[in-house]
Amino acid sequence: MKITNGKDFWAGLMFIAFGVAFMAVAQDYAMGTAVRMGPAYFPTVLGGMLAVLGAAILFRAFVSKIHHPLAVFPFRFWFILAGVILGAIAYYTQASRETNIAWQIGHMLLSGLAVGLIFAGFGERSLWIILFSVVIFGYMLKPLGLVISTGLIIFVSAWGGHEFRWKEITILSVALAIFSVAAFVHGLGLPMNVWPSIWE
C-alpha cells in the first residue's frame, strides 16, 4: 500500500476528523427520536456521512492514478501545538481580568502570539502574515483607532508579499487612512474611533 495521491490523503483525513468531531460534540445534546428530533440528531447523521465519505476519499488516495506528493502545503505541527497551548493559557486566564493596563496588554500579546502561531502552522509566508495582519487590524481597531490600525494592516500585509517598497507603502497607508476616515467614519458614519481610545 502506497499513497499515490497526497491531496486525497489529507482531504480524506480532514473530512474524517471533522465528521467525527461533529458527532462527538453532538453527543452532549439530546438525541431525540426520529419523530421529534433533538439538537443532536441531524449533526450526528451528517457527521457520520462526512466521516464515511472522508474514509472513501482516504481509500482513493491509495488507489488513485493521479499522483500528488504527500507534502501538499507546508504544515508545521509544532507551531500549531505551541499555538494551541498558548491559546488555551490565554483562554483560561481571561476570566481574571483586572484593570491593570500592562496585564491587559500582556494578555493581548499572548493571545495574538497564539493565533499567529496557529496561522503560521499552515502554508507559505504570504498566507499567515496576511491573515495575521487581518487579525491585528480587527483587535487593534478599537484601542488604537482607525488611522493607526490602517497603517498596521497595510504595512504588515505588504510585508507578506514578494516585494516591499517603503516609500510606496508609506504613501499608500497615508492615502488609505485619509480615505477610510473620510469615507467610513464621516461618510457612512460607522462607529469607529479615529485615534487611540485613550486620547478621546
Next chain:
Amino acid sequence: MDALFQNLELGFSVALNGWNLLYCLMGVLLGTLIGVLPGIGPVATIAMLLPVTFTLNPTSALIMLAGIYYGAQYGGSTTAILVNIPGESSSVVTCLDGYQMARQGRAGPALGIAAIGSFFAGCVATVIIALFAPPLAEVALKFGPAEYFSLMVLGLIAATVLAHGSLIKAIAMVIFGLLLGLVGTDVNSGVARFSFGVSELSDGIGFVSVAMGVFGFAEIIGNLEQKEKREVFTKKVSNLLPSLQDFKDSWASILRGTALGSCLGILPGGGALLASFAAYTLEKKVSKNSANFGKGAIQGVAAPEAANNAGAQTSFIPLLTLGIPSNPVMALMIGAMMIQGIAPGPQVMTERPQLFWGMIASMWVGNLLLVVLNLPMIGMWIKLLMVPYRVLYPSILLFCCIGVYSISNSPFDVMQTAAFGVVGYIFVKLECEPAPLILGFILGPLMEENLRRAMLLSRGDPLVFFQRPLSLTMLLIAAFLLAIVLAPAVRKKREEAFVEA
C-alpha cells in the same frame, strides 16, 4: 399578459426611483471596480462588498447586490480579454478567444461584442424571469416540508454534479457546509450547538466571514503565490464598436448563447459557469470554420458572454421562487436576504411584490447601465489593471476588514474571517471546490427544519419522502443525476468538458 405588464411596471417604478437607481449604479460601478482586478471573481467580489449593503433597506440592498454581480461579471470578462487572467471559472472560456483577439489588436471589438451580447442576453433573461417566476412560485407555495427537503437534496446534488473536480469531494464539502450551518442556537430546543462557550458563536458562524474568508482572502493569497506575469493590452483598445462584419458573424452566436444560457441558468448548480462552457462547445460544433476557435474567433467571445449573462440572471429564478440557491453567488444573495430579515421563498413575491419586481426590473436597468457606462469608461478600468498587485491587495484587505468589522463592531468576526481564510487556502490546496460548501452552509438550518417537520408530520416514517409524488420525483432526479455522473462514459466526458474548454 396584463398582469405581467402591471408587475413589470411596478418593478420599473421601484427600480427607476432615484435612490434605487443610484444604488444600482453604485453596485454596477463597485462590482466592475473589484471584478476587473485580476484573479478576483464575482463570488469574491460580492463577498467583499456584502457589508456595504447592510445599511440599506432590503429592496435597495438587493438591487445593489444584483448590480454588483453584473458589474463583477463584466469586469471579469474585461480582465479575461485584456490580461488573459480569468477572474473566475466562467470567464475561462472568454480568455480563449478574447485574449487572442486582443493580441491581434482587436481588443476593442472583443470588449464591445461582450458587452452587447451580455446586454441582449440580459434583456431576454429579464423577460424570462418575469414570465416564469410567478407560475413556479405558485407551484412552490403548495410544497410541504417533505417536498422542500427533497428539493434541497436535489439542489445540492445537482450543484455537486455540475461542479468541476471530484464528485465525492464535492459531496463531502456540501455536508461539511451543512454542518457548519448548524453551528449556533438550535431553534427548536434553544441549545447553543458547537459554540464551545463562545458567545459570538451562539448566533451561528457569520455568513459573511465564511464567504469572505473562503472566497475572498483565499483568492488574494492564491494570487500572491503566483508570481506576477502580466501582459496588458492597453494601447490597442481604440475602436470599441464592432464592425458590421463582426455583427454578421456573431448575431447567431449571441442568440444561441442566450437560449442555452437561459435554460442552463435555471438548473440547480448551473448558472453562469456551465452556461459559458456549454455555449463555447456548441459554437465550436456549429461553426463552419471551427479551426478559428482559440485563435480569436469573435463567436467564441460573443456566445459564452451572452450565455453567462443569461445564465447568471435566470439563476435568480430558483432563488426568488423556491428560495433555493443554485450556485454560490445565489447563496450569497440568500445570505444577504436573510440578514435583511427576509425569508427567501415563494412568499416573497406575494408578500413583497415591490422587492421582487423591483429587483427584476433593476436587472434590466443594471445591464443597460453596464453598456452605457462601462464601455465609455473602459479607459479607467484599464488604468486599474496597470496598478501593481502589491499595492492593490493591502487596500482590498483593508476594505474587507472594515466591512466585516462593521457588521457587528466585533473583532471576533474579523478573526473568524481570517480563520476561514486559512480553511479556504487548505481547501484550494487539497482540490476541494469551496462552492458546494457555501451552498450547504446556507441550506443547513433550512434543511434540518424541513426534515424535522416532515418527520413530525409523518410520525417518524421516512418513507414520506417517497410517498409524495413531487418529493419522489425530485429524489429520483437527484439519484438519476448521481447515477449518470458515476457512469464511466459520462464521467470521462465530464472531465473532458471541463479540461478542454
